[in-house]
Amino acid sequence: ASTLGAAAAQSGRYFGTAIAAGRLGDSAYTTIAGREFTMVTPENEMKIDATEPQQGQFNFTAGDQVYNWAVQHGMRVRGHTLAWHGQQPGWMQGLGGSALRQAMINHINGVMAHYKGKLAYWDVVNEAFADDGSGGRRQSNLQATGNDWIEVAFRTARAADSGVKLCYNDYNIENWNAAKTQGVYNMVRDFKSRGVPIDCVGFQSHFNSGSPYNSNFRTTLQNFAALGVDVAITELDIQGASPTTYANVTNDCLAVSRCVGITVWGVRDTDSWRSADTPLLFDGNGSKKPAYTAVLDALNGG
Ligand code: G3I
Secondary structure, X not given: OOOHHHHHHOOOOEEEEEEOHHHOOOHHHHHHHHHHOOEEEEOOOOOHHHHOOEOOEOOOHHHHHHHHHHHHXXXXXXXXXXXEOOOOOHHHHOOOHHHHHHHHHHHHXXXXXXXXXXXXXXXXXXOOEOOOOOOOEOOOOOHHHOOOHHHHHHHHHHHHOOOOEEEEEEOOXXXXXXXXXXXXXXXXXXXXXXXXXXXXXEEOOEEOOOOOOOOOHHHHHHHHHOOOOXXXXXXXXXXOOOHHHXXXXXXXXXXXXXXXXEEEOOOEHHHOOOHHHOOOOEOOOOOEOHHHHHHHHHHOOO
C-alpha cells in the first residue's frame, strides 16, 4: 500500500494524526493529511479550555470543525481530553474540593453528550501520574479532590456514552522499567479487577534524548494488553525523526494484536508543538522524510 492509512489497514489498524483547526485552511496541510491518515485527534480543540471556556457554557465550534473535516475525509476521531490538569480554563483552575469534582463530572457529561455516538475513542483522563520516579499520582487540583477522581471520570464517561472506547492516556509510560509505567499498569489492573470501565491505554510516545525509545516498549504494550485493554500509540513524535526508531515503534505495535493503531502528533515538522526537534514524518515543505518511508515499509511488512 502507498499511504500510511492504507498500509496500516492491511492489518486492521489505523494510522492517525493530530489535526489543528487553525491549519484546515492550508491546502498543503490538508492534502497530505487527507491522503495519508485514517484517524484524527484534535490537537487542542476538544480540551477543557476550548469546550467549556465559561463554567456551564459549552463551545464546540473548533472541535466540530476538526470532527467534520475528519468525517468528510472518511476518518474516525479520537476525543482528547476530558479530565486533565493541563489547559483548564481559568474558572476551573480556581476550583477545588467537591465543587471541582462536580465540575469535572458536569464537563464530562456536557462534552460527551455533544459527541455521543460520533467518536471512536475518548481520552477520558490524561497525564494523571507523576514524573518524580515515585510511580504515584501527579499533584493537581483534580488529584486533591480524592484519589478516586480517575475512576469517577471513567464511570461518568461510560454512563454518558456506552458506545465509545474509554482510554487513559499518558507520556513516559513506554519504558517497562519506569516507575511511572508500573504505576499506570497497577491502576489499570485494579480497574479491570474491580469493574471500573476502561477500554484502552494510550502511550503518547514523545521520544527525545531525555526520554528515549527503549526496545522494551513492545513488552509494555504486551503486558498492558494482557490486562484486557486495547493499546495504542497516541501522540508519536521522535526528536530528529530517526527512521530506525520510527520503524521500531511501528513494529512494536504490529507485534501486539491489541495495538489498534498509531497516531503521530502533527503532519509536518512545522506543525509540531516542538518543531525545533523536526520530529515528524513530513518536512516543512510537505516532503516525505526517511522516517516516513521507514514507517510505510514496516506497515507493508518490512
Ligand atoms: O490559541 C492560542 C492563541 O489564541 C494565542 O494567541 C497563542 C499565544 O500563546 O496561544 C494559543 O494557544 C496555544 C495552543 O497550543 C494552540 O496553538 C497555547 O499557547 C499552547 O500552550 C498550546 O500548546 C499545546 C499543548 O498541548 C498545551 O498543553 C500544543 O499545541 C499541543 O500539541 C500539546 O499537546 C499535548 C497533548 O495535548 C497532551 N500530551 C502532550 C502534548 C504535547 O505537549
